[in-house]
Each structure stands twice: as C-alpha cells, then as structure tokens.
C-alpha cells in the first residue's frame with residue numbers, strides 16, 4: 194500500500210482488512226497493485242542482495258559452495274527468489290515452508306525472468322562455474338507451469354505449514370536451514386519451537402543462518418518516523434498498531450542470538466547494521482520501559498544476521514527457549530507477518 198504514507202493509517206487499514214473474511218487475499222492483491230510488490234524487478238534485485246548476504250555468512254564457516262546440499266527455508270513469501278538462487282548455485286534440494294500460502298505463480302515466473310540479470314553474481318558468489326548456472330537457468334526458463342518449474346529447481350513448497358511443526362521431516366537430514374526477513378515477524382513464544390525444530394532437522398554440525406530486519410517496518414514508507422519508532426510504545430499501546438498482516442515482535446538483536454543458543458546452536462558469527470540517524474533518534478525519544486535495560490548498541494541495530502552451528506547432541510533439546518531471558522513481556526504477542534512494506538534494512542533501501 195505504497196500510496197499510504199502515514200503509518201497509523203496503514204496500520205488501521207490493515208487491521209480492518211485482517212478482520213475481514215478473505216482479507217489476506219485482498220491485502221496480497223493490494224500489495225501487488227499499489228504496494229511493496231509493485232515493482233518486482235527491483236524487489237528481485239533486493240532479494241538477490243539478501244541471498245548474497247546469506248552466502249557471505251555461509252562463507253564464514255566454509256559452506257558457500259552449496260552444491261549437493263539439502264536446504265530448508267522458513268517463510269517463503271510471495272515468490273521464491275532465495276530458493277531459486279540456491280538452486281541455480283547447485284543445491285540438491287530446497288524445502289521452503291510458509292504459514293500462509295502466499296506464493297504466486299505469476300510472480301514466480303516474473304522472478305525467474307528477472308534473475309537472468311544476476312546469474313554471473315550467483316556463480317561468482319558461490320564459486321560455481323557460470324556455465325553450470327546458465328544450464329540450470331535454461332532448464333527453468335523452459336518450464337510451463339509453476340509445478341514443473343519448482344520440481345526442475347528441486348524446490349518443494351509446503352504451505353500452509355508452520356516451521357515449528359515439521360514432524361514429517363526426518364531428523365538429522367539437512368545441511369542448512371535459513372530465513373530472510375522472517376524472524377522479526379514471528380510471535381515471541383513461537384520462535385523457540387521453530388529454532389528447536391531447525392536444530393532437530395539439521396545434521397550434526399549443520400548450519401543455520403537468519404537475516405533479521407529488526408527495524409520498524411512502518412518507517413520504510415513513512416519518512417516522518419525513525420526505524421526504532423516502535424520502541425516508544427508499551428505492549429498495550431503497540432497491540433493497537435501491530436496487526437496480523439504486518440506483525441512485528443520488536444525483539445532486539447541479542448534476543449535472537451539467545452534464542453538460537455537456547456535451541457542448541459553455537460552462534461559463530463553475528464553481523465549488525467545500524468541505519469543512519471537511528472542513534473540520534475534513540476537519544477531523543479522516550480523508550481517504553483520494557484526496552485530500558487538494553488544497551489544503546491543493542492537498541493540501535495536495525496538488522497542482525499547470524500550464522501549458527503547445530504552443536505552435536507543438540508537434537509534432544511526440548512522447549513527451545515527454556516531459561517532465555519528476553520527483554521520482553523512474554524505471551525503478549527499473537528499471529529505472524531504477512532508483511533507488506535517488507536524491505537530489508539541493508540543501508541541501501543530507501
């Protein structure tokens with residue numbers, strides 16, 4: 194809903210839509226017609242950058258070459274750019290799950306076409322010969338239906354599917370579990386079980402990477418507020434603005450790390466970014482009391498990306514977040530994102 198510049202108006206409209214039967218579909222259509230999904234080509238370029246950032250993290254643990262690997266993605270969204278990039282780079286299989294069946298065949302085909310401009314980058318980043326990437330790409334371009342396209346790419350799409358409930362998937366079976374722009378949209382109480390499930394399905398020493406845009410997404414289209422504006426609201430007030438289609442949990446960077454550790458992971462690398470102006474905004478605003486104990490750096494991180502290794506013997510972890518101290522009131526949040534203005538905060542998104 195790019196035409197709405199006022200964040201409160203957008204929040205109110207989405208809250209109203211979320212109460213309507215079929216509101217999810219109407220919201221998706223609006224995103225496509227006038228909102229964040231309007232310009233698919235530039236969105237694909239942003240998602241390829243996000244994928245690149247995830248492979249950079251994989252590189253820190255020597256796993257940038259994904260050829261022959263079995264992967265799972267949490268939170269597919271509307272078109273599977275990251276799974277397609279991994280497939281083109283030679284992953285054997287990519288399972289991608291989403292709580293909501295957003296995936297659009299039309300956008301998926303458009304995304305494949307837009308990926309043509311990025312093939313050299315994919316090959317270079319993963320250290321895979323361009324000819325290999327090109328030959329996989331040609332196979333995808335020849336597909337006539339989204340089903341054959343996904344099958345040719347080795348992508349399995351499961352939706353609706355909660356990433357916390359993958360009992361049908363064997364334990365110790367995957368090399369990598371990742372997500373992009375997802376964890377910040379998941380209710381606090383659901384995060385522990387999701388990460389515990391990731392630990393179960395990963396092979397011992399399997400890798401987990403999450404790119405988390407822990408910034409106020411309303412600021413992406415309302416330039417009158419900062420990317421930490423949401424930290425001014427206590428839980429009761431925030432509930433008024435936090436709707437099912439644009440759910441934001443407001444966790445800060447260390448909370449995600451602690452949750453991963455509690456689920457049996459060793460976090461080996463963490464990368465943060467801070468949007469220009471964020472610290473100044475923080476120094477001028479009144480924080481809600483629940484954020485008072487965080488350090489300035491922890492509050493200011495507008496993204497946190499991390500790579501974690503499933504520690505041997507971690508698959509028997511239960512409960513996931515037992516004993517984790519979050520700076521947050523628990524149980525207050527409900528529902529998930531079907532995020533609208535979801536652009537990553539890589540210091541390059543307006």
Ligand SMILES: C[S@@+](CC[C@H](N)C(=O)[O-])C[C@H]1O[C@@H](n2cnc3c(N)ncnc32)[C@H](O)[C@@H]1O
Nearest residue numbers: 268269270291292293355356373529530532535
């Ligand atoms: C903002 S979108 C990001 C989509 C995609 N990863 C991207 O980068 O464009 C977040 C997605 O996570 C999905 N999601 C939220 N909670 C989930 C859960 N518990 N299990 C699986 N998917 C979930 C939402 O339905 C939504 O499609």
